Amino acid sequence: MSTSKPSPLTPTELVDEYFIENRNRLLELAAFLDRVDRAGGEASANDFRMQVFREGVAALAGTGADRLHRIQMLLSDPTHEPLPALDRKGAVGAYDKSKVARR
Amino acid sequence: MKYIDHHAHMVSRTTDDYAQMALTGCLAVTEPTFWAGWDRSTVDGMEDYFRQLTGFEPKRAAQYGIAHYTWLGMNPKESDNRELSRQVLDRLPGWLEKPTVLGVGEIGLNRVTRNEIATFTEQVAMAEALRQLVLIHTPHLEDKHKGTKWTVDVLQRHAGLAPGRVLVDHAEEHTIEMILDNGFWAGLTLYPQTKVSAQRAVDMLERYGADRILVAGACDWGPSEPVAVPKFVMEMRRRKHPESFIQRVVLENPIRFLSQSPKFTVPAGTEEATPTSIG
Numbered sequence: 001m002s003t004s005k006p007s008p009l010t011p012t013e014l015v016d017e018y019f020i021e022n023r024n025r026l027l028e029l030a031a032f033l034d035r036v037d038r039a040g041g042e043a044s045a046n047d048f049r050m051q052v053f054r055e056g057v058a059a060l061a062g063t064g065a066d067r068l069h070r071i072q073m074l075l076s077d078p079t080h081e082p083l084p085a086l087d088r089k090g091a092v093g094a095y096d097k098s099k100v101a102r103r
Numbered sequence: 104m105k106y107i108d109h110h111a112h113m114v115s116r117t118t119d120d121y122a123q124m125a126l127t128g129c130l131a132v133t134e135p136t137f138w139a140g141w142d143r144s145t146v147d148g149m150e151d152y153f154r155q156l157t158g159f160e161p162k163r164a165a166q167y168g169i170a171h172y173t174w175l176g177m178n179p180k181e182s183d184n185r186e187l188s189r190q191v192l193d194r195l196p197g198w199l200e201k202p203t204v205l206g207v208g209e210i211g212l213n214r215v216t217r218n219e220i221a222t223f224t225e226q227v228a229m230a231e232a233l234r235q236l237v238l239i240h241t242p243h244l245e246d247k248h249k250g251t252k253w254t255v256d257v258l259q260r261h262a263g264l265a266p267g268r269v270l271v272d273h274a275e276e277h278t279i280e281m282i283l284d285n286g287f288w289a290g291l292t293l294y295p296q297t298k299v300s301a302q303r304a305v306d307m308l309e310r311y312g313a314d315r316i317l318v319a320g321a322c323d324w325g326p327s328e329p330v331a332v333p334k335f336v337m338e339m340r341r342r343k344h345p346e347s348f349i350q351r352v353v354l355e356n357p358i359r360f361l362s363q364s365p366k367f368t369v370p371a372g373t374e375e376a377t378p379t380s381i382g
Contacts, residue, residue: 007309008343017341018302068303072277076248083216086183091214091244 029057048096104350105373106332107131107357110209110238110272110292110319113160113171114152120322120329121167127333130354130370131170133361134160135209135238138180140324146190149177150198157201170370172361174208174238175199182213182222192225199235205364206230208238209272212250215242224257231264236364238290241273243297251278255285268363270317275299279307283315288360292321293331301331301338309342313351317360 007014036044044050056071077095108124111132124132134156143149156173164171175198177191198204207230212219230237239258242250251271258269266286274282274289275298282289291304299307304318320331328334332353339349354373361367 004310005308005312005344005348068276072275073248075245076277077215077245079249080252082220082253083214086214086216086218088214089180091242091246093244095245 033057048098049092049094052094052097104128104333104336104346104353105130105370106336106353107133107361107370108319108332109133109270109317109357109361110135110290110321111329112137112321112323113164114155115324116322116329118163118166121164121169123330125167125169127330129169129332130373131172131357132164133172133174133205133238135174135178135240136176137178137209137240137323142181142184143187146187146194149187149191150194153198157198157203161203170368172203172205172367174206174236175204176207176210176226177222178209179211179213179219179223179240179242182210183216183218185218185222188222188225192222192229195229196233199233202366205361205366206236206238206268208236208270209240210237211240211254212242213240213246215246215250215253220253220257223254224260227257227261227264231261236361237264237269239269239271241271241278243273247273247275248277251281255281255287258287259285267315270360272319273298273321274307276303276307279311279316283311286315288315288317290317290319292319293328293335294321295326295328301335304335305338305342305344308339308352313348313356315356315360316352317356318352 009017036050052074055074059067059070059074062070075094105128107130111134113121113132113134136152136156153175156175160173161171175195177188182188199207207226210223210226212223227237239254241247241254254271258264267288270288270290271282272290273292279289291307292298293301293304298321308316318332318335320328322329322331336349336353358369358373362369
């Protein structure tokens with residue numbers, strides 16, 4: 001494994017430099033969830049993408065410096081078996097966990 | 104700062120983009136074959152694309168002082184088509200001999216189907232037999248982790264292919280360790296929404312160091328940036344990383360990986376960054 005090269009910036013400097021743009025990202029997340037709710041949030045409650053999205057938002061509130069890795073894995077296909085045939089050309093951004101339950 | 108973009112689909116870009124890249128210090132691009140957004144219907148159509156990559160595109164790049172190299176193969180998004188894949192692979196060895204072809208790529212998996220794995224395995228075997236460098240695409244979004252695991256599994260079955268001659272591209276936080284730990288090069292591609300941002304790329308360099316890591320823009324026909332690498336340089340400077348560390352990532356590392364092909368010429372004026380002088 002390569003040798004790490006930690007950020008030259010101190011924690012305070014990182015917050016000074018990046019707080020405003022990440023404040024904006026936080027508000028954008030909240031606005032998206034509010035928008036979905038206003039449009040009839042109950043309908044999206046069963047959407048597998050929004051289910052894992054909410055799990056990801058909960059992971060954001062966790063501790064430790066591996067939040068991003070945990071969210072990546074929440075969104076990932078956990079299976080190993082290849083698809084027997086091509087179902088569609090592209091990925092959709094989240095894995096439908098109900099597929100695992102149906103197997 | 105001078106840089107090399109190892110992954111740019113310039114056939115989808117305008118000459119203005121070449122100009123922007125030249126103005127921001129780009130010395131060379133390497134362009135892997137990819138999906139055009141629609142499926143080709145014949146092997147002849149695929150060969151026309153190879154002709155564009157090996158003939159027309161280097162001339163277009165040269166007008167802006169940029170060296171153009173390419174990687175040829177059956178791209179992942181069309182590789183589920185076994186019949187077309189076999190036809191392409193039958194004709195591929197002759198194309199690999201062209202003077203600007205650095206190796207086989209971008210090959211790999213898309214939705215991780217049985218057919219895609221079969222085509223990928225055949226291309227890895229061809230690269231091993233013909234002693235080619237390899238540039239590998241890993242799937243996007245929810246398919247990336249599973250697809251990267253399969254990629255590593257297939258590569259490990261080909262002992263004649265040295266890991267240091269393989270670049271596994273589109274690495275992210277949940278796949279980079281399995282790529283580096285197995286001796287491969289990892290590519291970070293800067294692409295809005297579906298790959299990594301400049302900030303996350305810098306995070307990974309801070310976590311894992313610069314050994315065997317490359318950074319590219321991966322610009323193509325989708326929303327993407329031909330000058331993503333210089334914007335990444337700006338982000339490295341924003342984090343106060345020294346110029347020597349930045350140069351290692353965007354210039355010395357690409358030279359080190361690409362120079363494993365005798366067809367790659369170190370850009371004039373960067374001799375100090377050749378593999379003999381970097382650790």
